[in-house]
Amino acid sequence: VTVGDLTEPELIARIARRLPPSPDWMPVGIGDDAAVVGPERNRLEALTVDALVEGVHFDRAFTPPEAIGHRALAVNLSDLAAMGAAPRLALLSLAMPPGWPVDEFDRMIGGFVALAARHRLHLAGGNLTRSPGPLVVNVTLTGTIKPRRVLRRVGAKAGDALFVTGSLGAATAGLQMLGDSPPPDDLAANPCIQRYLFPEPRVRCGLLLGRNRAATSCIDLSDGLADGVRRIAEANGIGIVVDGASLPVEPAAREWFERGGADALKSAVLGGDDYELLFTARPRALGRVTAVCRGGGPVTRIGVCTTERRVVLRADGSDWPIPPGYSHFR
């Protein structure tokens, strides 16, 4: 049975039955022309949208449907995290090849719903349509933020320290492993592959950074560290020196890159899909950054903002100009 064998209401019913009851503040949920929600008092609203396109962001040949649903939501949660917002609701818009098996549709929805539940995010509505080409999963999220706790790209100054959450390079290594022939045996036990398929957006870390006002600027690393540092530098008219020795390259990824003859540091800097947060903080705010580490997971100081407008990786005593990172667009 394929999605093309079912009607839109039948497919919507398959989604709706997996959802928890609508919260009080959502008088109209799935099934009307639009969802209707009540505002949260004394909060601003953050809104973001992102699409995963088959053949661009994932390959159905080696991406299980659960991971497609998980990642489509995770990339958006990561955007909210970078603003310091708490996730609130989602809209899911799917363009699907009619020959797509309903079983895979259900599994994709399962991956989406499971991650949503963990972040207490409600699916409020969406849209289903046919695609004559690739599967396109478009997710819109809203979140809430207290005023004056919004994390932005703008705000970093020369002298600020640069930080990154978690580790780098794992998703890139995982994607390379999945594309390898033959692929590794035990996908579920491989940390790099799991990281690529099921990234964990740093929602809690973003909330804590906004709450204790530790960060002067913040961005998520959907397109990798190279892209992130360039955007922070451009948005603030500064340069950035990344200290190679301090970069938290995932050990299994480092091993993978080096086994393939690649430079592990540069691979980790250029690779995308890690969905970590990159942020800056005044030197005197280091104590507050440490507090974030305690509550929101590991954070590593990886560099410094400079008046000289160069963006470089400093390793082994020499500076490597960081090129534009991975782009999903070009």
Next chain:
Amino acid sequence: VTVGDLTEPELIARIARRLPPSPDWMPVGIGDDAAVVGPERNRLEALTVDALVEGVHFDRAFTPPEAIGHRALAVNLSDLAAMGAAPRLALLSLAMPPGWPVDEFDRMIGGFVALAARHRLHLAGGNLTRSPGPLVVNVTLTGTIKPRRVLRRVGAKAGDALFVTGSLGAATAGLQMLGDSPPPDDLAANPCIQRYLFPEPRVRCGLLLGRNRAATSCIDLSDGLADGVRRIAEANGIGIVVDGASLPVEPAAREWFERGGADALKSAVLGGDDYELLFTARPRALGRVTAVCRGGGPVTRIGVCTTERRVVLRADGSDWPIPPGYSHFR
């Protein structure tokens, strides 16, 4: 020059320079990880998403780029209209074939921005990605509604009268004309083609219906009258008799259908893309419906809700069971 020759920031800049300044209530607009907006006091928020997919919802061969942008927004405005909501902001997510000319990208954005300006709607953000297949235009809209003025699908009872705004059949006829070979000479002067390319969502009419509480249920006719009456009937556990003699079939469409040997009434009932509103009202509320007509455009009484759960078109003394309407999905 094609969109694939430009970077994502360059394309975003081409959009941003066509936008009016951000309103006070939007502290963060285009260019950060997410947009941030302040709530409107004493209002609920309506949220909707809809996608136009090349090859499913439009054909680039005969749909000018301005019309693609206009329609992608109009279909969503129509959803807000059906809820009685005032449009507030939009997110635009595009999956684009890299070979798409930048000139057409600009014209599509122009069509989108022009309609947005007329409805005082702000583009708050979005996403640009590559598509290995069709152009996909995904639009998310939010709007505001006063509590207790939300129009819903549920609420109609047997005995309620059935109404439709504007006229029916024009968009279907227009689409057929565009696909004709050779296409008509003067596209801009043809009311059916203009209606297909540049539908005018009934935003004001929806607002007035919500404000004076004339309607017991409401839905927009994106998929045509047949689909709309069936959904209203199903949602409310009622039947509907549509009176064929009173249907406001667009005269130019009627002529087109009949010239082609088709039944004009049935063509207008089954055809989609008109983006009119279908609503029900208690018989004693007819005065309030008349008031909506004065302020929000023509409204025609076209039938009645019944306890007997059949959905039929009554014309020339016989009842025709209305089949499921046009579906963009199957």
